Amino acid sequence: MLTTNPYDDDKLREECGIFGVSATDGAAALVALGLHALQHRGQEAAGITTFDGHHFHTHRAMGHVAGNFDRDDVIRSLPGTVACGHVRYSTSGETALRNVQPLYAELSTGGFAVAHNGNISNAMRLRKELVRRGSIFQSTSDTETIIHLVATSNYRTLLDRFIDALKQVEGAYSLIVMTPEGMIACRDPLGIRPLVMGKLGDAIIFASETVALDVVGATFVRAVEPGELVIVQGSDVRSIRPFAPMAARPCIFEWVYFSRPDSIVGDHSVYSVRKAIGAQLAIESPVEADLVIPVPDSGTPAAIGYAQQSGIPFELGIIRSHYVGRTFISPGDKVRHLGVKLKHNANRALIKGKRVILVDDSIVRGTTSLKIVQMMREAGAAEVHMRIASPPTRHSCFYGVDTPERAKLLAAQHDLGGMTGFIHADSLAFISIDGLYKALGEAKRADIRPKYCDACFTGDYPTTLTDYDEGAEVDQFAMLAERVV
Template identity: 85%
Template sequence: MLTTNPFDLPDANGDKLREECGIFGASGSEGAAALVALGLHALQHRGQEAAGITSFDGAEFHTHRAMGHVAGNFDSPAIIGQLRGNVACGHVRYSTTGETALRNVQPLYADLASGGFAIAHNGNISNAMRLRRDLVRRGSIFQSTSDTETIIHLVATSNYRTFVDKFIDALKRVEGAYSLIVMTPEGMIACRDPLGIRPLVMGKLDDAIIFASETVALDVVGATFVRSIDPGELVIVKGSEVSSHRPFAPTEPRPCIFEYVYFSRPDSISEDRSVYTVRKEIGAQLAIESPVDADLVIPVPDSGTPAAIGYAQQSGIPFELGIIRSHYVGRTFIQPNNEVRHLGVKLKHNANRALIKGKRVVLIDDSIVRGTTSLKIVQMMRDAGAAEVHMRIASPPTRHSCFYGVDTPERGKLLAANMNIDEMNSYIQADSLAFVSIDGLYKALGEANRSDTRPSHCDACFTGDYPTMLTDHDDVASVDQFALLAERVS
């Protein structure tokens, strides 16, 4: 019997870290908006809440933004026809800051003294609240609750003369993670934060320059991969001219390691590594570190599949599809009461009963966040007649919140922040539970282990080792501590 607990969520999809956002830009392509729409289709997994495209025809900017998926909002020839011009950028969104509302859907657009300015952002500005307060005191009027709008106001109020210098000035005042595609009447700019936490790549399609969050979007539109945008680099495209600028002091990059675990599509290449191959290697490391005597290796689809293949190949235990996923269940399914809500997972996943009955199974998933889905899937295996159910997770325990563009629950709602492994195993009611180690995760990337002095990736959600300042978080914590002290004094 499932009972209410502090980790419950209102829907069956809430036990995953939500993808951040996806961005795509094209410069120098006739009918650029249609190309951007196609690229956004390939990035839909990164944000399924809303989508938007802005184009420029040499005289005017044109924008269409909508709640929901790319399909249905950008399939109409009439809508694409309104987005005229050979320069365009687009965005798929899952909100990590700001409310779910059309005013927060990107690209955001503003008329500045220098002309039109459109921006699409993947990431999170970790000092946006403090910057926003300062800007409002100085007279700025915000039209959204998105952290991205902070960049627009910083550009608008910069004292530098040229737009590029204003933009660089703005970026030097923000903290956190960002990959940006910006459009102005003069051209397109693509850039990454100095640590390269969020991904961004460049490609070429005939004479057009393409930017995208992942290489899979280049593949889908038929573009050739050129290279990744380097951490801290600005690439400026003006007509047929492409130039690179590096305004930040060089530092060792820290790209997000969770791109390999879950966020990126497995057919993407990230930092010169195949995401699919890395996920298989994570599964192999998991089999080496946490073997189990079992009959079947079963992935929790779809994100657990490559790691399950790696686990099966390393262990010699047969790989089977013991859970069948429905691909026709949206995130907005209405669940009117608790009883129906708890059945929601069965709409998305169902046990392959004939395969599972009487078998000792190893379930492979990419992560455990609150643990509610793991609990339900373990129970699903038992209901299907599994003799034993062992859970293996292709990432270390998620013990810390992310502040860089991933919608992580507050730390108090993360299962691994509140329980040790044995307690987590008891909670999900498995026969055993194990996670790949942090060193095992780095070995899957081809590194000997994680460096304690300077790790090569941002792994803060596992280790708590945040690579940047967290000004807004620290401000809130200070206010909370002051309020607690005041309460004690009174």
């Protein structure tokens, strides 16, 4: 059967990345390049929609951007000077072409295409009401709810209809919308998911991360502010803020894991923050050892920071193959277990007889950490200590991250001693929540109105969760089997 590599099973997944460009020739090719830079945010499917002044054109496909959008015939089938694109990683449930974005519909005002990063946490309630009123859904995506809310709004102009729709949804969203009138980019009032704006000549560009601007040669202008709508019509760019001001709560996990290390998120270099996290972790949880080893690749910057702060040498004790995809053919459990080494292998000559500190970005189910500790012991390590560059993940995310239900989160089921025993390490330590905030330049986490969304660590959700009533989490996750982002 076709199975996912065990190392990939045990990571939190950012569900998508978005990229849009207005007022440039060859817009589709530019979007394809931008999506390449955002591939880490979604690896199951990709799509691009363009507008040529008269008609909308869409190509959506399962799989990576490469192989689907690096073909001349595909790009030629997407004419126009305005385009937006999406890379996707699904939550539970159906992985199907009908859920691949951008989603497109013909409304009374004309064509309407939307690319969404985030999660609408009252989508099930809204969908039920819309269906009762006669809406016919074509996908199982919560993003389609926005389209139906726009279509059924009683306001006259498309912009007012769109704002009316956004005022009915809760949760997290960064959106790029295309209409015959132009492009709209926006973030939810808390700014939970990222979105930035850049410029390339006369073209205005929107992207989930600054690295996508770098790749296409665009200049970073600024972040789209929480609760802001940026409207682009030809060369005219204007901004409106239709929501009541709120204290922003951007997702703190963007700095821990989701964003590429060469991105800038909220005025912070992701790479520098991860190094600072590692240094803080070394201060909080020192241990005598011979080597600091990153779990590649996401643990590398934090491991560098830990090594520099502790004075313990940094070494590549785990070698990653970059030529292995997310899946491999496995006829049975034995071969599936051996398949782990297709992607990561111990540097035995370096490890034998050494006391090693493994640094990783997070522990979710714990299965990856267990396998890596076992790999170190099989390679002859004298001691194996695990240090994690985020606090324990004890709560599910409802804002656009593929998180297992709490029953499958290791930290929700065990205390520190139990987790240490589960992964068979000599010691285990996580950075504290205050330490994580210190790495981002804050003195510590505020007890009232913290600066970031850290709900996966603290359970402090910044919005209401209509679809996830307390005590009904298991049932809600079962319902999510029919819903993806």
